[in-house]
Amino acid sequence: MFVSDRIFLEACVELAAQGRMTCAPNPPVGCIIWRDGNVLGRGFHQRAGSGHAEVNALRNIEDGAHNATVFVSLEPCSFVGRTPACAQTLIDAGVARVVVAAVDPNPNVAGSGIRMLREAGIAVDVLELASAKELIQGFTRRISQQRPWVRIKTATSLDGSVALANGASQWITGSAARADVQYWRARSDAIVTGVGSVIADNPALTVRDPAYAHAQAPLRVILDSYGRTPSNAQVLQGQAATLLVHQQGYGDVGLAHSAHVKQVHLTDGPRDLHGVLAELAQQGCNEVLIEAGPTLVGSIVKAGLWDEWIAYVAPKILGTDSQSVADLIVTHLPDAHQARLVDTVQIGDDLRLTLRR
Ligand SMILES: NC(=O)c1ccc[n+]([C@@H]2O[C@H](COP(=O)([O-])OP(=O)(O)OC[C@H]3O[C@@H](n4cnc5c(N)ncnc54)[C@H](OP(=O)(O)O)[C@@H]3O)[C@@H](O)[C@H]2O)c1
Numbered sequence: 001m002f003v004s005d006r007i008f009l010e011a012c013v014e015l016a017a018q019g020r021m022t023c024a025p026n027p028p029v030g031c032i033i034w035r036d037g038n039v040l041g042r043g044f045h046q047r048a049g050s051g052h053a054e055v056n057a058l059r060n061i062e063d064g065a066h067n068a069t070v071f072v073s074l075e076p077c078s079f080v081g082r083t084p085a086c087a088q089t090l091i092d093a094g095v096a097r098v099v100v101a102a103v104d105p106n107p108n109v110a111g112s113g114i115r116m117l118r119e120a121g122i123a124v125d126v127l128e129l130a131s132a133k134e135l136i137q138g139f140t141r142r143i144s145q146q147r148p149w150v151r152i153k154t155a156t157s158l159d160g161s162v163a164l165a166n167g168a169s170q171w172i173t174g175s176a177a178r179a180d181v182q183y184w185r186a187r188s189d190a191i192v193t194g195v196g197s198v199i200a201d202n203p204a205l206t207v208r209d210p211a212y213a214h215a216q217a218p219l220r221v222i223l224d225s226y227g228r229t230p231s232n233a234q235v236l237q238g239q240a241a242t243l244l245v246h247q248q249g250y251g252d253v254g255l256a257h258s259a260h261v262k263q264v265h266l267t268d269g270p271r272d273l274h275g276v277l278a279e280l281a282q283q284g285c286n287e288v289l290i291e292a293g294p295t296l297v298g299s300i301v302k303a304g305l306w307d308e309w310i311a312y313v314a315p316k317i318l319g320t321d322s323q324s325v326a327d328l329i330v331t332h333l334p335d336a337h338q339a340r341l342v343d344t345v346q347i348g349d350d351l352r353l354t355l356r357r
Pocket of ligand 1: 153154155156161162163166167168169170172193194195196197198200201223224225226228270271272273291292293294295296297299300
């Protein structure tokens with residue numbers, strides 16, 4: 001191990017993040033190839049089905065990577081999928097050493113890429129970095145637990161209300177906070193809401209900030225047991241795909257033939273959140289953003305099915321004739337649903353809190 005290993009690996013993580021909004025269902029990966037004090041190549045994984053980070057880093061090296069050191073944010077793959085196995089590609093390139101920042105979380109492949117390289121006589125060092133694991137947290141959640149990383153986003157008043165009792169909620173937070181939400185939408189594979197929010201707010205649930213024009217449009221998911229989504233709702237319009245999740249035997253809202261709107265019927269309906277998340281994992285979603293009202297947010301909190309919460313808090317008081325952020329009842333303080341505060345930042349006139357379970 002060398003002191004510089006960590007610096008190169010952190011640079012790989014930064015490189016990988018460039019593919020974050022385009023590479024799902026694959027994880028973001030970054031790679032740097034180095035020899036004799038020179039960086040020979042850099043690459044990241046841009047899109048599923050296209051070159052992996054290692055292949056992209058090798059691509060522009062004119063005299064090959066013989067005897068080079070390869071830094072990579074995730075263990076090179078050992079299987080032939082839509083592209084050849086990266087471990088074999090590195091063996092064929094004659095590299096001398098590979099330094100890895102995270103082992104593949106897939107229990108079926110974990111360590112096999114590293115083994116393959118070692119068996120070919122290549123020195124492999126694993127220097128596990130927290131930043132590398134964080135980068136692939138959605139992929140890890142999906143592969144190991146068959147559900148996506150669940151991130152809730154809410155906009156509340158200082159006293160924790162998302163709307164007045166009459167349903168008015170636009171807008172509690174300011175334009176800067178609302179612009180910030182575009183980033184979280186763009187890095188999500190799906191945006192999930194309840195039919196209550198669709199009826200009350202008629203949101204489009206799209207990424208509109210041109211800064212994220214390169215991002216894959218997230219799937220819009222409406223949890224709607226009985227097909228109450230109005231046929232002229234904005235979530236059914238536009239080019240972004242929409243998935244309506246209904247209860248078995250309900251929900252034929254006459255949209256079955258629309259190319260971008262699909263319906264799925266779960267036996268226990270969308271109230272079965274495990275079933276909903278399993279369906280989204282099946283569809284390749286690594287990270288999902290919940291943008292919903294108190295009913296759905298309350299269900300998710302009660303089920304303990306969230307990982308991260310982006311809470312925008314406005315310096316406004318809405319008082320008691322308003323709707324709490326989560327529809328649930330706690331009668332004893334020790335039973336409160338506890339979160340960990342991991343980040344706080346002021347955005348315009350509002351605060352953005354990042355919480356983890
Ligand atoms: N400030 C904010 O951050 C924010 C964000 C969104 C909405 N809002 C406000 O919230 C209010 C709407 O609240 P809401 O609670 O009705 O909206 P919601 O939570 O988005 O939708 C609730 C509906 O979703 C359906 N649903 C399907 N599966 C569910 C499940 N597993 N758990 C819970 N519900 C499920 C239920 O209808 P079925 O039984 O018919 O399926 C339920 O009535 C509006 O005033 C809106 O403006 C505020």
